[in-house]
Amino acid sequence: MSTRARILEVAARLVAESPDGDISTRAVCEAAQVGAPALYRHFGDKEGLLSAVVDHGFDAYLATKRDRGDTTDPVEDLRNGWDSHVEFALRNPNLYRLMNSPAMRTPPASAAESHRILTRDLERAAEQGRLRIAPGLAAQMIMSATTGVALMLVSRPGTFSDAGTSTRVRDAVHAAVFTPDVRVATPADTDVPSTAARLSALLRRSQGSGLSTAESALMTEWLDRVSNSAHEHG
Template sequence: MDTRTRILEVTARLLADSPVGDVSTQAVCEAARVDAADLYRHFGDKAGLLAAVVDHGFKEYLERKRSFVLSDDPVRDLVAGWDGHVTFALERPHLYRLMYSSAITTASVAAVETYRLLTSRLERCAAVGRLRVSPHVAAQRVMAANVGVALMLITRPGTFTDPGLSHAIRDAVYGEILLPEDAAEPAGEAIGPTAARLGELLRRHPPPSLSPAETALLQQWLTALSDDSGH
């Protein structure tokens, strides 16, 4: 293991063991058996170290997500994704709080990939006609709610004591963006999921009869139709 990786893993471990969710650079250097010059050479300062730990945490989270074996039911996989997100937060509360801290203003590549992975799961739902809104809008709603619930559970455990809270919020959010499997939408409301599904099919299989500009414009219209119908 190289020095940089050792420092990152030691910092993550110290964060996990810290009662206040913070570490000193001196403690990191002692535990990693490096001097301050090594730490500053790799990370610049404590802020740079913590930003790197955040990126390290997102990569660990992504490894879990990528190892998940998808089923033939995209909605079931979406439900499992929400629950897995909360589980990760409860297992690594200090790291998770740092990952979604307002002090970290620049999204890492791994954080962007996390959002893209969620969007891809929602695109699968759109492809089978289960999504009321576009995958992009759905991803924003799911991510905001999922992170919000996880943060409340780990930062305010004395207040948010309901063991069914996460599932209740999950089901409420998914009820807003997803159609029931055998739902018969009223004619006036069917345009939303239909537009979302067509938009996903268009993304996967752009028709050769349309130019890239025409395809992009059609995709823009379909996204607007799906999102308007989902409000």
């Protein structure tokens, strides 16, 4: 095992065992049997080490999403994605709190990848006409709600002790994001936002729209504004 890998493994174990999730570089060096210069050479500083710990721990969770084949139902994939996210937080409370700590000035790479995967699934839903709003705004709503629920469950288990809380919040947020049932006809005026969201998603994927790069960007901006207007005024 390389020196970097040993330091990372020790730091991850100490984070998991810590009462509050905090660790010192001195404790890591002692447990890994390395000098401080070696730690700083590989990770820069304590924040760099903790960011690497988060990415290391979250990588196994993200691997299941990277390797997951897309189903024909992106909405079901998104429901399952919410549940697996919360389950990961409950299994790894210190790591999850660390990942979302304000002390982490630079978001770990794993957080950005998780957001990209979420947005990709929402774009698939938009292409099927199943989003009320643009994928970007939907991703912000879902990610903030998922993270908020998970943090409350791991940080205040005495107050948030109902196992069904996550499911109820998930269903409430998804009801605001997804169309009720695309197989049921809806009045044209209420269907405009979801149609705009779908067209925007298809335009992003299309390579032959006939529009220039600037025109495509402008059209996407207009469509996203239309798709989000119902939410802003609702």
